[in-house]
Amino acid sequence: MPLNTAPLATCIFDEITEAIAGPGLGIFPGFLNAADTAALRRDFSSLPDWQLTPAGIGRDQAHHNNERIRTDKTRWLDGSTPPQQAFLAHMAGLQQQLNRQLFMGLKDYECHYARYDEGDFYKKHLDAFRGRSNRRVTTVFYLNDDWQPAHGGELLIYGHKNRQPLHRVQPEGGTLVCFLSEQFPHEVLPARRPRLSIAGWFRVDDPVSSALRL
Template sequence: MTAQLISNTYLNAIEHTGYAIVENAIDEQLINDLIADCYRINPHFHVAGIGRLNDQQIDKTVRKDKTFWFDSSSQAQITYLATMEAIKTQLNREFFLGLFDYECHYAKYQQGDFYKKHYDAFKGRSNRIFTTVCYLNSPASGGELVIYKPKSKDIEVVIKPKAGTLVMFESERFMHEVLPADDVRYSIAGWFRKNASISGIIDPPR
């Protein structure tokens, strides 16, 4: 994916609606390499928690997926991070957001796994500005991402996982959930962040 791909239509969508759905956003070869990387690190996926740092806890009534945070241990991860860096530059240039960095992890949903309604950031309490979801495979059914209208229980859009599709939305603005998976579903969840550093100490990821 190049900066040109997210210009025009997709940047307009972000500006006017706060989200964009970009099909075939990521090169097929890179998607294949990322899936292969998931298989490589499969034994190292961990049950996902909720919250950040010292407040993080496991609650399987809220989410049941497993995650693996990127550690640049493969060329596929390095290439994907470079792609996101290019997108970050484009977003900063277009919207003057002051995005500082990007963090992401693989997410694995097995049959029955879900993630109930939640925000990825809370106004004034987080440095996550934009959420991204990149799908790495195309399950036959289940595992849809549901994005809700701002300050409403009404559904804005339901997105079926499809390999290569990239979804981007404002982290503070949209509540969302992942419906129970019927088949194994792999994706990359990521966040463009502002720097919430204090006294020169860079705010840590996650």
Template structure:
């Protein structure tokens, strides 16, 4: 699939200003509608066996915990044309943020996430200060005709607080960006199948090869 570039320089300026000002940005849509549609069809056509139960922690600290999260994931790969188109778009995004914010973003990893009916992910952070090279988190939602009553909202909390500063409905095409270390967040219980792509821009770690 050939990438269809939708974000403009003005859009990147807006995102960078929001990140610099408050550390996060929520956009009703970022990507071209054709790309959103292709990604939605791609994730809907995956078999149940393509997904794996998500856990908490990485590498030797990885464990499953039903009280913390109940979603399933599948990593995007470069050998699928639709996955590659999205990853190429995120490469453009990475360069745009580096030009504006001098963040030193080096690469990007992303997975499809499926929240079945009743699934959730309790309040957590994507990176602990000094312990991870994940710097900037992204979420793209792939849920047509989502209703507030369907649940599955993303709650973004103020740092070191239980105050919800943003509640995001997982509407089709909505794109969220936030600083990985700064914002605890939560996915509340979903009452229908919920799909998204979660991704992380990372700094260079000379001891770890890029996942993508």
């Protein structure tokens, strides 16, 4: 079956834009259909283990591994396969929509596959610190087939000052989660079976000047 490379329906981009403009986060089951989600899952699963890297924290010189904070393994998408190309095309369309409607000044999008094996986790964290990062919007897209609550691996999303989560997201295939990177701490609970996703970030060039404009 050929991959769906056509632009997604405008309505889903409108829903995401409204969510980012309003509460700053949204959860969108069925963002991609089952066939396109399965194509990405196969693309990810075809990677040999040696191409996956233990995920780190921090950036540039401060980047390091810390298994007390996260234990997943990642591989950056580079558009080298048709499923990756199709996914990146969809996210480029979303970037254009966010810029056109919200004037966010997003310049690019980066994303990686993330695999959480049994017992893997990611402790509560922020993807960006206010005024000190060029990440503006976080996306998480799930690739898992037939995920059940007993499998664990939930994404917990918190408000800025909340100790209890605002949302508990099951990592069901086809679901997209979007939120403002600076505003919502989140964590991934330990998985009880392999858990596959694509984590990504829409970015701006200059974190200081962009933070002043928003």
